[in-house]
Amino acid sequence: MLQATVTGHIGSLQIDASLVAHGGTLVLVGPNGAGKTTLLLMLLGARRPEAGRITLGETVLLDSTSGVDVPIEERRLGYVPQDYALFPHLTVLENVEFARSNEGQPRRARARQLVDEFGLGPLANRRTTELSGGEKQKVALARALAAEPRALLLDEPLAALDAATRRDVRSFLCDYLAKLDLPSVLVTHDPADALAFGARIGVMEGGRVIQSGTWEELRARPASPFVEQFVSSGAR
Amino acid sequence: MSARARVRAHAYLVLVFAGGVLALFLLAPVVGLVAATSPADFWSGLHHPLVWPALRLSLLTTTVSLLVVVGLGTPLAWALARSTGRVARAVEVVVQLPAVIPPAVAGVALLLTFGRRGLFAGWLYPQGWSVTFTTAAVILAEIFVSAPYFVQAATDAFRRVDQSCVVVARTLGAFPLRVFWQIELPLAVSGLVAGAAMSWARSLGEFGATLMFAGNASGKTQTLPLAIYMAFESDLRAAQALSLVLIAVAFGVLLAARATLARGARARVAR
Numbered sequence: 096m097l098q099a100t101v102t103g104h105i106g107s108l109q110i111d112a113s114l115v116a117h118g119g120t121l122v123l124v125g126p127n128g129a130g131k132t133t134l135l136l137m138l139l140g141a142r143r144p145e146a147g148r149i150t151l152g153e154t155v156l157l158d159s160t161s162g163v164d165v166p167i168e169e170r171r172l173g174y175v176p177q178d179y180a181l182f183p184h185l186t187v188l189e190n191v192e193f194a195r196s197n198e199g200q201p202r203r204a205r206a207r208q209l210v211d212e213f214g215l216g217p218l219a220n221r222r223t224t225e226l227s228g229g230e231k232q233k234v235a236l237a238r239a240l241a242a243e244p245r246a247l248l249l250d251e252p253l254a255a256l257d258a259a260t261r262r263d264v265r266s267f268l269c270d271y272l273a274k275l276d277l278p279s280v281l282v283t284h285d286p287a288d289a290l291a292f293g294a295r296i297g298v299m300e301g302g303r304v305i306q307s308g309t310w311e312e313l314r315a316r317p318a319s320p321f322v323e324q325f326v327s328s329g330a331r
Numbered sequence: 332m333s334a335r336a337r338v339r340a341h342a343y344l345v346l347v348f349a350g351g352v353l354a355l356f357l358l359a360p361v362v363g364l365v366a367a368t369s370p371a372d373f374w375s376g377l378h379h380p381l382v383w384p385a386l387r388l389s390l391l392t393t394t395v396s397l398l399v400v401v402g403l404g405t406p407l408a409w410a411l412a413r414s415t416g417r418v419a420r421a422v423e424v425v426v427q428l429p430a431v432i433p434p435a436v437a438g439v440a441l442l443l444t445f446g447r448r449g450l451f452a453g454w455l456y457p458q459g460w461s462v463t464f465t466t467a468a469v470i471l472a473e474i475f476v477s478a479p480y481f482v483q484a485a486t487d488a489f490r491r492v493d494q495s496c497v498v499v500a501r502t503l504g505a506f507p508l509r510v511f512w513q514i515e516l517p518l519a520v521s522g523l524v525a526g527a528a529m530s531w532a533r534s535l536g537e538f539g540a541t542l543m544f545a546g547n548a549s550g551k552t553q554t555l556p557l558a559i560y561m562a563f564e565s566d567l568r569a570a571q572a573l574s575l576v577l578i579a580v581a582f583g584v585l586l587a588a589r590a591t592l593a594r595g596a597r598a599r600v601a602r
Contacts, residue, residue: 141498167501174502180495184517193513194503242503 101147122293173244376572438543488522521595
């Protein structure tokens with residue numbers, strides 16, 4: 096279970112947010128500039144909040160009162176950023192193998208298994224710059240999973256894809272995340288994603304999580320005009 | 332022709348004329364030098380006794396100064412690219428200073444600081460010996476004038492590295508040193524190579540600071556540009572031959588630097 100309460104500011108935006116992700120996916124939605132990506136970066140340790148507490152199961156990742164601040168490389172959080180951030184000078188297989196085991200060996204067996212499982216086998220030795228959007232998505236996910244993370248953070252994983260690819264990848268991702276049973280936070284602005292992925296949805300606006308609950312709860316009692324508009328534009 | 336078409340035609344003519352005049356002016360001396368030197372002059376000039384000692388010395392000193400500039404400049408550039416504070420910005424300006432100081436001024440400054448009666452003379456030279464007028468002084472002068480070119484290019488190159496890649500690499504368990512070697516350096520390398528090339532070309536051509544701080548002793552401190560200056564007074568053909576060699580080298584370095592930068596830019600865009 097990933098649990099976080101953080102405060103901080105980025106530019107003029109004041110972040111003051113709490114979230115909880117049990118096994119299963121928490122979908123984080125909100126308008127542009129709400130601070131969703133910043134919150135993910137704070138969870139990862141890439142941005143330091145001014146104050147807060149982040150725990151992953153029994154492990155404390157951040158506790159500003161006791162001075163605990165685990166560095167990024169030790170937090171064991173998988174990250175799929177918005178532009179995938181594949182390493183352009185490495186092949187698909189080298190990207191997925193980048194994580195090292197505790198002995199410092201590349202996780203070759205695990206990487207190979209993931210590459211095959213995601214149907215990327217024929218592309219294993221290609222440069223990542225030659226891939227389509229959907230393929231890049233899968234490589235980014237496989238790369239994060241090869242490190243055997245204890246939670247997964249995905250930032251707008253489908254935003255850069257065209258409509259047809261988005262449907263295919265959404266369905267693939269949905270099945271895979273359900274099978275994984277890893278606490279996950281998925282940031283999106285697309286109501287279709289919220290419907291597909293999330294039993295629980297957190298709404299972030301102006302740096303704060305203003306509402307969290309199931310789709311039905313949000314629709315029954317929307318906490319803001321944005322929430323109201325968001326749930327009404329979804330299919331259900 | 333309509334009024335608008337006439338204005339456009341005039342504007343085009345002004346552009347071509349103004350730009351053309353400048354470009355031709357920049358090209359003319361190079362063309363003039365090549366045209367004024369016959370192959371026979373070139374070969375006999377190359378056999379002048381000044382030439383080979385100067386060539387060997389320049390090669391030695393510019394190689395050593397390049398290694399120092401790249402070795403010390405790369406971590407500096409990385410730190411400057413990743414820092415956002417006022418101190419970092421101030422350091423960036425300080426590092427660029429030697430590029431805008433006149434070379435002769437740099438020579439005087441180096442002399443007053445590191446010379447026999449300079450600021451640090453008591454600490455550096457308890458025996459009374461000093462670094463001035465030695466080959467080491469040539470290297471120091473070259474480092475001083477050429478470092479800004481490398482550090483600025485390297486800082487820009489590290490800045491252009493996608494920070495998402497850096498964050499992802501760290502989430503995959505890589506410590507910052509491994510991220511530097513395996514992610515940041517490979518992604519910045521084209522900018523670093525281009526910067527090193529320009530820096531090397533600058534140190535190869537250094538004249539004023541070298542003359543004042545290191546002197547003009549053949550084989551010890553007389554680099555190629557100084558040799559050209561000396562040859563100019565005794566045998567113009569030697570000066571011409573050396574000049575052609577330097578122009579050819581400079582041209583080659585420029586083309587190589589541009590090609591490297593272009594290839595790096597294409598690799599980034601392909602993402």
